[in-house]
Amino acid sequence: MKNLFDVYPLYDITPVKAFGSKVFDESGREYLDFYGGHGVISIGHSHPNYVKAVSDQVSKIGFYSNSIQNPIQTGLAEKLCAFSGYPDYSLFLCNSGAEANENALKLASFHTKKSKVIAFKKAFHGRTSAAVASTDNPSIVAPINAHKVIFLELNDQKSVLDELQKGDVACVIIEGIQGVGGLDEATTEFFQFLSSETKKYGVVLILDEIQSGYGRSGKFFAHQHHDIKPDIISVAKGMGNGFPIGGILISPEFKASHGLLGTTFGGNHLACAAALSVLEVIESENLIQNVNEVSDYFKQQASEIPQIKNVKGRGLMLGLEFDFEIANLRKSLIYDFGIFTGNASQKNLLRILPPLSITKAEVDFFFVGLKKAIGKIVEPQISVP
């Protein structure tokens, strides 16, 4: 530990293997994964098709730079664009969510020759320079990340219009559903307003689907619930089911030129084999349909728990709102009941991001644990005379 730069608060748990929605620690204890390591696990841990695809690929060729023909990369681009409903868009591949947004913001700036970004309150877009500057958390923005970004309230049409009219805006960046910020989502009216007004003012609309994409919301992309077509869509997390890969889907309005964007590792053979296998499993196992079915079941179960005041989000990107801070509840769920969940910047919100393959039986198990954990955390407080 002494040689690691200590930036992460850690739970005292050491996972050594995982399968489906289950994670096992070094003592053999089993955990149910309702968080997927920040919403990364899409098709389930160590899915056999995925393990085979990655193993077969690494035994042939794992990497070569972007200077040769790579049919796995072109195959992934074709499959992703078609399956997501964007067959005429093109794909640029990189290695993480932040990098995807960084490239999206950069491309918007190249395209418009402008530099101002409109982002939204409580947004999280990653930690690279322009991405972190577009993130509404000053404590993680360094002086070197000096970009022109303005943060507006979600759904505030007038403020957006005032900014667009100034003529210096390159792009608007918005999450399909806010993740880290606490599962808030713009209204359909606001998404449609952004879509039409950005077009009118020649401004690029970037949809950050890094967390909300890849089927998690119950459609391939969360913005598809609102019937809009953004100019650039950023993806990562569920795309590789744990293998680091990210990318941007780019509308045909943008002209590519050699050297405009680039990366050494992005789009390598191994990453593309992993990402291709993820899409194949999402399709063959009808995981988006499963998201919708299990989501309804989950919400129905949640509605029977009086301490849950509200359920935010869509599909299997959900936030359970309590009228108390959830830090101890989350700890009890992990240590006492073997269930991983997540938190958000909204302190009374428990974040739920299970694999898209989660079953109703696993949801039952979750709620048994949750009820017991609530009893442990809340009832002792209520019963104090």
Ligand SMILES: Cc1ncc(COP(=O)(O)O)c(C=O)c1O
């Ligand atoms: C919406 C959103 N955008 C961007 C990112 C950054 O992704 P990464 O951590 O892969 O850089 C995240 C990560 O949580 C995210 O939730």
